[in-house]
Amino acid sequence: MKIFGFEVSRPPKNEQKASETIAASAGYGDFLGFFGVTSNNLPLVTTDTALTVPAVAAAVAFLSRTMAALPFHAYKNTKEGAQRLTGKVQTIVHDAPNDGQDSFKFRQYFWQQVFTGGRGLAWIERSAQSVEALWPMDPNKTTIKRVGGRLFYDFDGKEYPATDVIDVPFMLRSDGLGHYGPINLASKAIQLALAMNEYGSSFFAGGGVPPLVLEGPLPAGADAMKRAQADIKRSIDAAKGGGEAIFPVPPGYKLNAVGIDPAKSQMLEARRFQVEEIARAYQLPPVFLQDLSRATFNNVEQQDLHLVKHLIGQWAEALEGEMNLKLFGRGATGRYVEHNLDGLLRGDFKTRMEGLARAIQTAQMTPNEARALENRPKHANPDADNLLVQGATVTLGMQVTDGGGNQPPPANYNTNNGDGAQAA
Structure with missing residues (x-):
């Protein structure tokens, strides 16, 4: 179409x-x-x-x-x-x-x-x-x-x-x-x-030299124009080849850059x-x-x-x-x-270890499962295949005992004040 x-x-x-x-x-x-x-x-x-x-x-x-x-x-x-x-x-x-x-x-x-x-x-x-x-x-x-x-x-x-x-x-x-x-x-x-x-x-x-235009009284005739251009080009090439910052321009002439330099064009x-x-x-x-x-x-x-x-x-x-x-x-x-x-996260060792530790402590992953993610062999301890959780986490309102039915001492209870006596 x-x-x-x-x-x-x-x-x-x-x-x-x-x-x-x-x-x-x-x-x-x-x-x-x-x-x-x-x-x-x-x-x-x-x-x-x-x-x-x-x-x-x-x-x-x-x-x-x-x-x-x-x-x-x-x-x-x-x-x-x-x-x-x-x-x-x-x-x-x-x-x-x-x-x-x-x-x-x-x-x-x-x-x-x-x-x-x-x-x-x-x-x-x-x-x-x-x-x-x-x-x-x-x-x-x-x-x-x-x-x-x-x-x-x-x-x-x-x-x-x-x-x-x-x-x-x-x-x-x-x-x-x-x-x-x-x-x-x-x-x-x-x-x-x-x-x-x-x-x-x-x-x-090009040595950082932009295209140039030659201003001034131009010679008559095509051959004379070509000779003038060749003279200017040889001067520029000689300056670039010799590492010089200045090259001569015939009297009455002026060189201007054509276009915009990279800095001005952003x-x-x-x-x-x-x-x-x-x-x-x-x-x-x-x-x-x-x-x-x-x-x-x-x-x-x-x-x-x-x-x-x-x-x-x-x-x-x-x-x-x-x-x-x-x-x-x-x-x-x-x-x-x-x-x-x-x-x-394989390249971030610290974050990876912290994440695995938290997963084990919150019963989301067994120790052996965490070891498998790191390509490590299983641990022989049977508990390594069990889900673990922090013992201090209990249901709200539930009292914790020491196994014999006795409540544990309060958190601010000091069992030893330095001289062997117990004190609150």
Whole structure:
């Protein structure tokens, strides 16, 4: 179809690529030209070029590694509570999804696709008895289609039903087939960051000398003009090459800079703002993109909580829901997979120890369960498998006795005043 006289392609209604080629500036110059605006020559945004922006690379690397590092286990519900599964499913989920990848490498690749192109895909290898493996699918080589209301994925010459494909999109389109990726959504912000990177590189590669204009009585004739330009260029190059701050200009002439220097254009502030824009695209607190310009001890701790509650926890739920449905089916409510978000505290020894101690003292965890979280062997003492609670905690109004029916002395009772006599 045509919009403002320009031909615009539309993807087929029932079929769409799982990962689109991102060309943020394609057709943009022509659209501006229709209104009389010249082309802006902004750089093309693709996944590869976007990753050359440090903020984008930091966001993708941080989120994918964080999601891959979370402890991931399979459980089943029993009368005694949740119990970890053993066997093939636990091996696939926690240890190695397939023969060529461990769990961290598999999940890191999966989440890298989500946070770049916008979709993570993996197909489930099954046998007659159980699930055998999970294999990554390249979203750029996968086509998704709807047939009779059901989704199918064409990959590597084979067709897989949706029941055999783990599919986590960054954001779905209205047709339920296509998707939006974060790089696509933030393409204009990334485009500006790329342009500033290129300008900064060219500016400093030229020794910090901006384009110049020569003012004065210009020589007549094209050849004389070229000789004058060559003389000025040799003077500038000689000054830069010799590290000199001054170079001669012929009498009656004046050199003026063309354009605005980086300081006057607030380039530093603009580059910092682009970090904030890219953080918004990923819903990341800026501190995790190494932007500490507004960080304090207090708000960094709050950003940690924000990260877990409003970002990591949500993506963890997305993968858990997809795997529970595809691995165990709609009716299999007794088995499930789940991330342990406590793994985010692995690097904070003091907080982790205080949390485990409180869980033991309030009968939420046995000592041996706490030791298992730290990969320590069980203690031989039988009490290590019992729930413990502080003895001073009693029901309101209940009197505590010493075991023989006698009430203990009051709290301010001193059994020894220094000379062996008891005194109140």
